[in-house]
Amino acid sequence: MNTPLSNTVITPLKTTTGRPLRTEEMVINMGPQHPSTHGVLRLELVVDGEIVIDVIPHIGYLHRCFEKHAEHMTNYQQVIPYCDRMDYVAAMHMELGYVLAIEKLLGIQVPERVEYIRVIMAELQRIASHLIAAGTYGLDIGAFTPFLYMFRERERILDLFESTCGARLLYNYFWVGGVSHDLPAGFIDKAKAFCSYFRPKIKEYNDLLSFNEIFVKRTANVGVLPPDVAIAYGCSGPMLRGSGVNWDLRRDDPYSIYDRFRWEVQVGKGEVGTVGDCWDRYMVRIHEMEQSVNIIEQALEKIPPGDVASAIPKRIRPNPGEVYVRSEAARGEIGFYVVSDGSATPYRVKARSPSFVNLSVLPEICRGYMIADVVAIAGSTDIVLGEVDR
């Protein structure tokens, strides 16, 4: 079941009495309510027996008119909570993408301490998000225990967020020019304790899930995404790196202060199968969590004291102009194209969300595999439907 089967010649089926059976292509629906689609996604599968001939994704079930809302706020700040609700498992990255765009439009330089806080939060969020990705992926394949282990660790990260800004999921923490609250007393020690607690856990995941024979059999050589196809379809994040493309916006189009830390971009190497298969995409996320711990530890050592609200503008009225700013979210490139007409509300906000673009390549990588593999492939793209539909 691990190689494309579309070229296999299928002998015509007959009943015991010799009556030939008709073989026809069939259309079946997967979703919108289906546990493996991670939200309300409907996949229209064209199948020949068990073999998938084509996949037509139908999205929009969670469309909440983010872009329309953004145009109808009374100021720029009010858009931030709506950004949270796009990718609700990595809300910090959505906020960061938006505030970076507005700050570039305004030409604001944020204080050093804020930059460090943002890096620490963004990387903690990356770990939390990758834990969900890997945990639920195991669940899709049939491994229940790793999911519980990973949620246990994620809980500690959410506790850190809660102690900082009061929210566990949708933070409204990054503001234009600063953050809403300074770090609470004892945060740095708690975060350090988390890093030393978390690092050994990664080995645990590898023993339990990554190199588990059943898991490898289900994911290696399945859904192979060649690098040129990944680039042509605009894939980003672990999806692109899983295909062996050494590309990470934190390094290649640096923003904030990521150029100050030592860490390595992780790419898929085809360790147990082919470069760009489901296992590679999964493994990139596991390796990235370790790199995020490296960044957090360095940032916690160097974080300077200071005021986190000094650069927050009282009124935001950018000069007429436009900007496209991209940053590396947990799922890939989150870009905001913001147009200002000089008034207090944005004239146009377009969110380029990573999952939306990553999902568009799904038909390409599903064709020729079996129905059960579609579950593995869709899981490995790690989509969040809130962000696909906006």
Add this chain to the structure above:
Amino acid sequence: MTAKEISEKVRGQFGDAVKDAKVEGVVQPFIKISPESLLNICTFLRDDAELQLDYLMCLSGMDYGKGVLGVVYNIASITKKHKITLKVEVSAEKPEVPSVAKVWPSAVWHEREAYDLIGITFTGHPDLRRILLPEDWVGHPLRKDFKVPEFYNGMKVPY
């Protein structure tokens, strides 16, 4: 390459097709081109050995008001690490822009979204359907003159 160099290269190759270019002293450098030569310019940007703009980051439909619509293309190169913004403008009466889906397949969904929300028709698009809104939705909500309907399928809209 800087935005200025890219802009000069495009101007040298296509001349009059470049209508406007602001590549210095702005936050976001851009080249404004005529829709007729869009496909040729995009193919050139992708295939030229010095440019290699192989990655379409974002494609946004725009309503500039006063009956002018537009499409903005944010393009980057993975190998060369430079980027550029392209813009085209069309009138709201005949909002037709050639599709760049053949150049960058990622445009297929982006263009469907721009069609859905702004109402720009992409000629030569392989599958131009609504993507986010229901198939029976009337109108294009991100148009500045869009009025929220009172009823949708018998349900009162401002509930």
